[in-house]
Amino acid sequence: xxxxxxxxxxxxxxxxxxxxxxxxxxxxxxxxxxxxxxxxxxxxxxxxxxxxxxxxxxxxxxxxxxxxxxxxxxxxxxxxxxxxxxxxxxxxxxxxxxxxxxxxxxxxxxxxxxxxxxxxxxxxxxxxxxxxxxxxxxxxxxxxxxxxxxxxxxxxxxxxxxxxxxxxxxxxxxxxxxxxxxxxxxxxxxxxxxxxxxxxxxxxxxxxxxxxxxxxxxxxxxxxxxxxxxxxxxxxxxxxxxxxxxxxxxxxxxxxxxxxxxxxxxxxxxxxxxxxxxxxxxxxxxxxxxxxxxxxxxxxxxxxxxxxxxxxxxxxxxxxxxxxxxxxxxxxxxxxxxxxxxxxxxxxxxxxxxxxxxxxxxxxxxxxxxxxxxxxxxxxxxxxxxxxxxxxxxxxxxxxxxxx
Numbered sequence: 461x462x463x464x465x466x467x468x469x470x471x472x473x474x475x476x477x478x479x480x481x482x483x484x485x486x487x488x489x490x491x492x493x494x495x496x497x498x499x500x501x502x503x504x505x506x507x508x509x510x511x512x513x514x515x516x517x518x519x520x521x522x523x524x525x526x527x528x529x530x531x532x533x534x535x536x537x538x539x540x541x542x543x544x545x546x547x548x549x550x551x552x553x554x555x556x557x558x559x560x561x562x563x564x565x566x567x568x569x570x571x572x573x574x575x576x577x578x579x580x581x582x583x584x585x586x587x588x589x590x591x592x593x594x595x596x597x598x599x600x601x602x603x604x605x606x607x608x609x610x611x612x613x614x615x616x617x618x619x620x621x622x623x624x625x626x627x628x629x630x631x632x633x634x635x636x637x638x639x640x641x642x643x644x645x646x647x648x649x650x651x652x653x654x655x656x657x658x659x660x661x662x663x664x665x666x667x668x669x670x671x672x673x674x675x676x677x678x679x680x681x682x683x684x685x686x687x688x689x690x691x692x693x694x695x696x697x698x699x700x701x702x703x704x705x706x707x708x709x710x711x712x713x714x715x716x717x718x719x720x721x722x723x724x725x726x727x728x729x730x731x732x733x734x735x736x737x738x739x740x741x742x743x744x745x746x747x748x749x750x751x752x753x754x755x756x757x758x759x760x761x762x763x764x765x766x767x768x769x770x771x772x773x774x775x776x777x778x779x780x781x782x783x784x785x786x787x788x789x790x791x792x793x794x795x796x797x798x799x800x801x802x803x804x805x806x807x808x809x810x811x812x813x814x815x816x817x818x819x820x821x822x823x824x825x826x827x828x829x830x831x832x833x834x835x836x837x838x839x840x841x842x843x844x845x846x847x848x849x850x851x852x853x854x855x856x857x858x859x860x861x862x863x864x
Contacts, residue, residue: 461514463841467731467816470840471769479746480731480838481825482816485518487846488727492522494851495723498697500704501715502526504552506679507534509720509822514841515727516541520549528679528718530555532562535570550574554641554718556601556617557582563589576601576641578619583631598635599676600627602642604660608653609645609680610688611758618642628668639674639716640664646721648680649690651699658703666708675707676716683725684848685819686761686804693722693850721822726846728821730837731767734813740786742809747790748797750835751824752817755788755799763818763847764803779806779813792832818847 464470467482495503504526505519511534520542527549529535535551542549552574553566566572567590577583578601590596603620606612619627632638640661644653654677665672677700682690704715730751736743748756755762766779785802786809805815828835845853 461839461841463843466842466844467729467814467840468767470731470842471767471814475769476731476733476838478836478838479733479750480840481512481751481820482729482731482840482842483512483514484727484729484821484842484844484846485514486843487849488515488724488821489518489522490851491719491723491726492519492524494693495717495719496523498694499715499717500697500701501717504528504676504716504718505723506554506718506720507537508826510724510728510824510826511537512728512825513541515724515821518727519723524723526550526552526716528552528554528720532565532570535566535572539570552576552597554599558585560585560589567593573597574599577631578602578617578627580627580630583627583634587634592634594634594636596635597637597639597674598631599639599641599674600624600631602640602657602661602664604642604644604657605653606643606645608650609648610760611646613643613645622667624664625668628664628670628672632668632670637673638670639676640672641676641678641716643678644680646680647682647688647690648696649682649688651691651696653680654696655699655703658700658707662707672709672713674714674716675704675709676718679718679720679722681717681719681722682850683721683819683822684850686763686848688760690850722850725819725822726849726851728824729816729818729842729847730820730824731814731816734809734811734815735791736811737809740784741789742786742803742805742815743789743791744815745791746835746837747788747792747799749790749792749794749831750828751820751837752788752790752799753827754823755801756790756796761801761803762820764805765816765818765847766805766809767814767816769814780808782807791834794831 603618606614732744790797
């Protein structure tokens with residue numbers, strides 16, 4: 461894959477017709493190293509956030525060895541990446557509801573030993589499809605509030621109250637290693653989200669009267685976006701450590717986390733072309749059915765910068781220094797292909813200009829569909845810094861380059 465110092469350097473030599481995904485593997489590696497150095501337990505990457513081979517390779521190089529998967533396809537992605545006899549990686553099937561074939565094949569064909577569940581029915585499936593295996597790590601998914609996150613995930617999974625306590629007791633009888641897991645929601649904005657969920661886990665452990673070996677705090681660790689500035693990640697880890705100290709568990713009970721967004725959000729941007737302007741509306745060649753899904757459907761605003769190649773549009777010249785808010789429309793015929801933003805760009809943006817939109821590394825490429833024949837990308841690697849970051853820059857890392 462071609463490499464450039466920045467997207468602006470790429471545009472100095474070409475005018476892409478299709479949108480371009482610009483990967484920053486060094487940003488994923490930096491985030492992974494930070495979590496591995498600072499989280500007081502195992503770090504399990506949530507593969508659903510981004511499965512680009514170059515980014516997965518960067519995470520492996522940084523030391524990530526555990527992966528949260530939900531399907532056989534994701535498990536096979538790991539197998540294809542690492543290959544027989546290569547670096548050892550461990551897949552964890554953390555989807556609380558799975559088909560019987562997924563459980564059986566994951567266990568017998570792929571060596572998976574960790575499964576999540578949130579019901580007695582799922583426990584019975586796991587027992588049956590693993591033929592009563594005694595080497596399982598089983599994590600009971602408990603319900604918790606998603607009120608402190610931008611994308612709550614509390615409406616689908618999670619056992620609560622007496623049901624959860626009974627499930628813990630029954631799971632303890634089958635599991636070699638018993639754990640509790642939860643998910644506070646994607647893009648958690650307050651460290652108390654994790655503290656509250658861990659306190660609920662503690663109440664359920666006491667009610668069930670079982671020994672728990674693992675507390676999996678799930679995902680939800682945030683990234684930075686315009687207008688959405690969470691506390692430093694260290695504050696989230698401090699809250700987790702403090703809550704861990706109050707749990708009715710022994711010293712041997714280990715912590716696990718499942719960051720997705722926090723590891724890869726900064727590691728990819730998308731370069732789009734302006735195909736039309738109508739007042740404050742810009743029509744671009746990627747959108748809600750592509751890498752900008754969260755802009756349209758979750759209310760996110762991504763960092764953006766205009767890049768005007770020499771000779772593009774109606775004449776040369778640098779963009780205006782004066783900025784104004786714009787909204788974006790994607791290329792499909794559907795009216796939900798709308799990203800309200802606001803995206804603050806030079807007021808003289810015009811047809812033929814390009815916009816680099818950052819922080820699409822989490823849930824960008826993986827949410828893209830081929831609706832109307834769009835969401836086909838070229839890909840490059842760039843070595844500059846992300847537009848925004850939750851992490852200190854690595855020594856010698858090139859600073860982000862502004863618009864050309």
